[in-house]
Amino acid sequence: MSKNKSEYLINRHDNQYEVVIGLEVHAQVTSESKLFSTSATKFGAEPNTQVSLVDAAFPGMLPVINEYCVKQAIKTGIGLKAKINNRSVFDRKNYFYADLPQGYQISQFKDPIVGEGKVILDMPDGQKEVGIERLHLEQDAGKSIHDLDPKNTFVDLNRSGVALMEIVSKPDLRSPDEVNAYIKKLRSIMRYLGTCDGNMQEGSLRADVNVSVRKKGSKDFGTRCEIKNVNSIKFMQMAIEYEANRQVDLIEDGQTIDQETRLFDIKKNETRSMRSKEDAHDYRYFPDPDLLPLEVSDDFIEKLKSEIPELPDEKKKRFIEKFKLSPYEANILVSDIETSNYFENVIKKSDVKLATNWIIGELFAALNEKNLEISESPISAGNLSKLINLIKDGTISGKIAKTVFEQMMEGDKDPKKIVEEKGLKQESDPKALEALIDKVIDDNRDKATEYKLGKVKLFSFFVGQVMKVSGGKANPQLVNEILKKKL
Amino acid sequence: MSDIIKQSLSELVENIKGKKLSSSEVTKAFVERSEKSKELNAYITEDYANALNKAKKFDEKSNLDLKLPGIPMAVKDLFCTRDLRTTAGSKILNNFVPTYESTVTQNIWNEGAILMGKLNCDEFAMGSSNETSFFGNVQNPIDKNLVPGGSSGGSSSAVAAQLTPITIGTDTGGSIRQPASFTGTVGLKPTYGSCSRYGIVAFASSLDQAGPMAQNVKDCALLQEVISTYDEKDSTSIDFKRNEYSKELTKNIKGKKIGIPKEYRVDGMPKEIEDLWKKGIEYAKDCGAEIIDISLPHTNYALPTYYIVAPAEASSNLARYDGVKYGFRAEGENLIDMYEKTRSEGFGAEVQRRIMIGTYVLSSGYYDAYYLKAQKVRKLIKNDFDDAYKKVDAILTPSTPSSAFKIGEKTNDPVSMYLNDIFTVPVNLAGLPGISIPAGHDAKGYPLGLQIIGKAFDEQNILNIAYAMEEKINFKNNITDWWIK
Numbered sequence: 001m002s003k004n005k006s007e008y009l010i011n012r013h014d015n016q017y018e019v020v021i022g023l024e025v026h027a028q029v030t031s032e033s034k035l036f037s038t039s040a041t042k043f044g045a046e047p048n049t050q051v052s053l054v055d056a057a058f059p060g061m062l063p064v065i066n067e068y069c070v071k072q073a074i075k076t077g078i079g080l081k082a083k084i085n086n087r088s089v090f091d092r093k094n095y096f097y098a099d100l101p102q103g104y105q106i107s108q109f110k111d112p113i114v115g116e117g118k119v120i121l122d123m124p125d126g127q128k129e130v131g132i133e134r135l136h137l138e139q140d141a142g143k144s145i146h147d148l149d150p151k152n153t154f155v156d157l158n159r160s161g162v163a164l165m166e167i168v169s170k171p172d173l174r175s176p177d178e179v180n181a182y183i184k185k186l187r188s189i190m191r192y193l194g195t196c197d198g199n200m201q202e203g204s205l206r207a208d209v210n211v212s213v214r215k216k217g218s219k220d221f222g223t224r225c226e227i228k229n230v231n232s233i234k235f236m237q238m239a240i241e242y243e244a245n246r247q248v249d250l251i252e253d254g255q256t257i258d259q260e261t262r263l264f265d266i267k268k269n270e271t272r273s274m275r276s277k278e279d280a281h282d283y284r285y286f287p288d289p290d291l292l293p294l295e296v297s298d299d300f301i302e303k304l305k306s307e308i309p310e311l312p313d314e315k316k317k318r319f320i321e322k323f324k325l326s327p328y329e330a331n332i333l334v335s336d337i338e339t340s341n342y343f344e345n346v347i348k349k350s351d352v353k354l355a356t357n358w359i360i361g362e363l364f365a366a367l368n369e370k371n372l373e374i375s376e377s378p379i380s381a382g383n384l385s386k387l388i389n390l391i392k393d394g395t396i397s398g399k400i401a402k403t404v405f406e407q408m409m410e411g412d413k414d415p416k417k418i419v420e421e422k423g424l425k426q427e428s429d430p431k432a433l434e435a436l437i438d439k440v441i442d443d444n445r446d447k448a449t450e451y452k453l454g455k456v457k458l459f460s461f462f463v464g465q466v467m468k469v470s471g472g473k474a475n476p477q478l479v480n481e482i483l484k485k486k487l
Numbered sequence: 488m489s490d491i492i493k494q495s496l497s498e499l500v501e502n503i504k505g506k507k508l509s510s511s512e513v514t515k516a517f518v519e520r521s522e523k524s525k526e527l528n529a530y531i532t533e534d535y536a537n538a539l540n541k542a543k544k545f546d547e548k549s550n551l552d553l554k555l556p557g558i559p560m561a562v563k564d565l566f567c568t569r570d571l572r573t574t575a576g577s578k579i580l581n582n583f584v585p586t587y588e589s590t591v592t593q594n595i596w597n598e599g600a601i602l603m604g605k606l607n608c609d610e611f612a613m614g615s616s617n618e619t620s621f622f623g624n625v626q627n628p629i630d631k632n633l634v635p636g637g638s639s640g641g642s643s644s645a646v647a648a649q650l651t652p653i654t655i656g657t658d659t660g661g662s663i664r665q666p667a668s669f670t671g672t673v674g675l676k677p678t679y680g681s682c683s684r685y686g687i688v689a690f691a692s693s694l695d696q697a698g699p700m701a702q703n704v705k706d707c708a709l710l711q712e713v714i715s716t717y718d719e720k721d722s723t724s725i726d727f728k729r730n731e732y733s734k735e736l737t738k739n740i741k742g743k744k745i746g747i748p749k750e751y752r753v754d755g756m757p758k759e760i761e762d763l764w765k766k767g768i769e770y771a772k773d774c775g776a777e778i779i780d781i782s783l784p785h786t787n788y789a790l791p792t793y794y795i796v797a798p799a800e801a802s803s804n805l806a807r808y809d810g811v812k813y814g815f816r817a818e819g820e821n822l823i824d825m826y827e828k829t830r831s832e833g834f835g836a837e838v839q840r841r842i843m844i845g846t847y848v849l850s851s852g853y854y855d856a857y858y859l860k861a862q863k864v865r866k867l868i869k870n871d872f873d874d875a876y877k878k879v880d881a882i883l884t885p886s887t888p889s890s891a892f893k894i895g896e897k898t899n900d901p902v903s904m905y906l907n908d909i910f911t912v913p914v915n916l917a918g919l920p921g922i923s924i925p926a927g928h929d930a931k932g933y934p935l936g937l938q939i940i941g942k943a944f945d946e947q948n949i950l951n952i953a954y955a956m957e958e959k960i961n962f963k964n965n966i967t968d969w970w971i972k
Contacts, residue, residue, distance in 0.1 A: 053587060058585070059575070059688045060589060062684060062721050094803050094849070096806065097822075102807050284846065289691070290689075290723065
């Protein structure tokens, strides 16, 4: 595929515009307790049941850093091949809101815990590197609920103080497809690391999207708009498309673009101005005097490095080299830690090529149909492995295997038992097959004669008849061999 | 025993331990004295009935091995006390009852002491005269219509008037040492990180420290020993080896080198302060100390630096008082309106002034010129002390540039009020320990204090110097009980 073919450009009159996108992803740190308090972080708990005095900002309460969250951020940094900073500083971002009990969010402004890194995307026309600007730790705010009462707003502080990693990309993305690939890759890396579950429905992963446009070939960036808090990849893509086209229209109309913060309206599929640059908050960042600078030693970082599992890029390389998978197959199998674990479990005791085909083909289709994740698969890796071995050793044909597979999807049944119970075992006894074939030839004497006279096309007719008579259980290879002899 | 209230903490502890006095007798004496002293307005919240009950319970099953066995004590209303209203001297916390206890007060109760009530203070500890309290000004027992200093004005008044045998205050820029100086009592501001800030209503987090306020140095050492603990709940708490300050207290300071910083001879300093300082130098020499002239070149910049750093932190620390979760709320048309009304009505003028200063110096475009520069100067001030301590063991200065002033005298002149902190703020900016001891009287007979500043974590040394000088000075407070009818 040529490079230009997948280039995302917006055409207006005689002009071609390129879209420049940068993302600020907010990823909830997988952790039992919050960033600066010991409250639980379980999703879906009753409102205000996971709130400590620190989270609710009672007088005299002080934050104490959760070491586990720091480790999680560093691990994520390592996964992003980024520089880990030995010294980082927590700052206060000051603003008033009902769901922000302290009146400030503790974040990292000048000195983040993780510096520059990169993420490799596998696009249809090759690999693309996206730069990471930084990763920092910060507190989440609570949740304001405006629609439960006509006059009052309710506040749920369960989320208040939960640890987030803000991962800021460089403005390296150029299309909605790249954004899709980037988010999926980030999510994949963090799930491999166990640092963020990446669950977008539960809000564990959301992003602010910075969009600007420029004429193709231009080196300068256009004025950007920031679309706040988009919580699904689909919405990000829709928002980018709308916003890029809006900006192009303005330029084509001879107008300028105002740097502003915008909201994406899902229902109307459009972005709307939230506040202009002039109205931007002055957050009055300053180092939080309740917290000392966060110092992490090289030994501490090295120890975490030694705990990092094999990540998707490395795993893909290994799959290609060791198992001779195609890059396409490897990509699919490593995209999710659960999938790659499943795959590796299946091939422990069965043929790689067959396993790859069955997982990517039958299993994915069946799971998709039932709307299940691989972790919820009714067929365990062990049983799929057994099924593949039954095919490999000739016990059943590929066709019969599909029938068995369907039964297995109804519950995690042992394929051997299904084959036995239903008598699906392939007939590979030459004597039995010879008898069967003799009968078929006998029943179709006229056709046998025609074949002998040169109508070779009839061979497949005989194969079909044999299979039919055997109820599909005859070993096709043997049938071929014997038929050739007999005819 | 009619003289109970006249006894020092150390005497009371000895008498209770020797079973010459019961906790009930002692508590009753101080409660009665407090009840007769309402005119001083030292208390914001009284908890006398509970105190008497607790004393009775203590006597029934007394543990005399504790350091403060059955000792009644009132504390500054900046310390959160479980189930007892904690206001920080502000309308905005007028109805606030904590469900938790500050580490410092918990340490005190763990050693057997009994809470009598909460003492008045400047609103959120912002003030030098206790006049910014929502609960009214406090009288200095030295003289009617005299301020007791601030912000721990209720504490200094209560100790000087013997409403409590001892107390604790907090010191962000001088709020323990200045009121101690104004009331002829002893006040120690410990090293930053010595006493936990957990459960203390925050003013300026990088400067706030709790400390003892007492009638004498020995009592002060005993309470410091109790309140200074490492606390994991405060990330700025420091894990260092703490002395048993009262046990290790000694008057032998022979050969100790005491520095006299020339920059503390400020323009317009009253002669009586200059004279007091000279006298202090002589006392120190009498005790066997060696006097060395030193320089702290950035002293001049300490006050402006402090009045940038402290309001900046305060503007953020006080953002939580927004009417949403607890405390006072004024109804509004919408969220912003509610915020504005709550904070306009809930905070007093001085607090609002400092929130505005703090917000300004942190604002984009001004941050570098003010806050960042102040942080740099703060480092220089600390370096000054580090250099000085290569030559000396401690530093001697006056505690305040004047004696106590009249109520209302400086309320319309904030800058003149701020100047009161000129000798105390550098110590907070450098995170060092400092103690004020009464050292003499001015022409009007009002007490004057001297300040001894130590190296970080060297509380024992300044307590020793104070202990030795205290004996030589032999200060007598001149209190006539004028407020008791």
